[in-house]
Amino acid sequence: MGTWCYTVGGGGGVGAAAGGVASEPDAAGGADVVAGSIAGVAGAGSGVGAVVWGIAGVVGEFNGGKSLDVLKLNQCKAYLRKHSLRLSGTKATCIERIQEHWRLKDGNAEILYPKSSFVINCTGDACKGDVVLFMQRIFAKFDIVTRGANVIGKRIVAGRIVKESYGAAKQQHTFTVEILWSEGVQALPPLFPLRVKGRNLYRLKTFRQPWTDEAERSKVLDEKHKRGAAARHARAIAKFTNANKGRHYASIPLLALMKFPIKSYVQFKFS
Known part of the structure; x- marks a missing residue:
C-alpha cells in the first residue's frame, strides 16, 4: 500500500x-x-x-x-x-x-516519452493531437520601467497538444499543451495545462512523435489550416476597418477582399 x-x-x-x-x-x-x-x-x-x-x-x-x-x-x-x-x-x-x-508523477514520463522518440521537425506546423518536444526561454518578472525582462534560463517541455485556437480579438494562435515531463528552469508538473502562443512554441524548434496514422493527422492539419486562413482574413478586415474608422465606404465584395491585399482596395468615399 x-x-x-x-x-x-x-x-x-x-x-x-x-x-x-x-x-x-x-x-x-x-x-x-x-x-x-x-x-x-x-x-x-x-x-x-x-x-x-x-x-x-x-x-x-x-x-x-x-x-x-x-x-x-x-x-x-x-x-x-x-x-x-x-x-x-x-x-x-x-x-x-x-x-x-x-x-x-513519479518520474516515469521521460521513460515513456524519451527525447529520442521525437524525431519529426514540426516547427511551424503542429496541430492538436501531436506529442511535441520544444524549448522555452524563461524570463524574470517583467519590469514596467525598462519595458523588458531578463532571460533567467531555459526549459525543455514534452507534452501533448490538447487544444489550439485563434483568439477572437487578435486572431493570435494559442496552443494548450498538457505537460508529460519538463526539465530546466521552473520545470512544470505532469499534466499541467500550459498555454503557449504559436510563435513561442516554434521559436526554438519543435519536434514531434510520429502518429500511428499520419493520414489522420493530415486531415487534422488541413482543418487547422482552413481556420488559420479564416483568422488571417478576419484580421485583415479588422485592420482595414480600424484604419478607416469614422469614414463611410461602399461595401466591398467578400471575394475581392480574399483576392487582393488591403492596400490595393479601391475606396469609394461618400460625401
Missing part, C-alpha cells in the same frame, strides 16, 4: 493516529475509502470531522483490483483541481486523467 495521510475537519476525527499519520484501513472498506478519499479532497465530510486518505493509498486500492467507477464526477474534479489539472470532459475522461497523472 502507499503512504497514507489525513486532513482534520472538525473535532472528533475518525481514527487519526498521533503524529499526523492515519492508520491504514482494512481491505473490507476499500471502495468506501476510495470514494471517501477524493470526496474529502473536495471538502466533503461530516460535521464531526473527516480523515482523508492520501491518493497514494487510493492507487494502491486500484492496483488491488478496485475500480475508479465508484467515484462521482465532482469527486474526480476535486482531485484534478487540487493538482491544477484540466477539468473538462466526462467522468470517464477525468478518471483517465487521474490514472495518467499517477502513472507519470
Whole structure:
C-alpha cells in the first residue's frame, strides 16, 4: 500500500493516529475509502470531522483490483483541481486523467516519452493531437520601467497538444499543451495545462512523435489550416476597418477582399 495521510475537519476525527499519520484501513472498506478519499479532497465530510486518505493509498486500492467507477464526477474534479489539472470532459475522461497523472508523477514520463522518440521537425506546423518536444526561454518578472525582462534560463517541455485556437480579438494562435515531463528552469508538473502562443512554441524548434496514422493527422492539419486562413482574413478586415474608422465606404465584395491585399482596395468615399 502507499503512504497514507489525513486532513482534520472538525473535532472528533475518525481514527487519526498521533503524529499526523492515519492508520491504514482494512481491505473490507476499500471502495468506501476510495470514494471517501477524493470526496474529502473536495471538502466533503461530516460535521464531526473527516480523515482523508492520501491518493497514494487510493492507487494502491486500484492496483488491488478496485475500480475508479465508484467515484462521482465532482469527486474526480476535486482531485484534478487540487493538482491544477484540466477539468473538462466526462467522468470517464477525468478518471483517465487521474490514472495518467499517477502513472507519470513519479518520474516515469521521460521513460515513456524519451527525447529520442521525437524525431519529426514540426516547427511551424503542429496541430492538436501531436506529442511535441520544444524549448522555452524563461524570463524574470517583467519590469514596467525598462519595458523588458531578463532571460533567467531555459526549459525543455514534452507534452501533448490538447487544444489550439485563434483568439477572437487578435486572431493570435494559442496552443494548450498538457505537460508529460519538463526539465530546466521552473520545470512544470505532469499534466499541467500550459498555454503557449504559436510563435513561442516554434521559436526554438519543435519536434514531434510520429502518429500511428499520419493520414489522420493530415486531415487534422488541413482543418487547422482552413481556420488559420479564416483568422488571417478576419484580421485583415479588422485592420482595414480600424484604419478607416469614422469614414463611410461602399461595401466591398467578400471575394475581392480574399483576392487582393488591403492596400490595393479601391475606396469609394461618400460625401
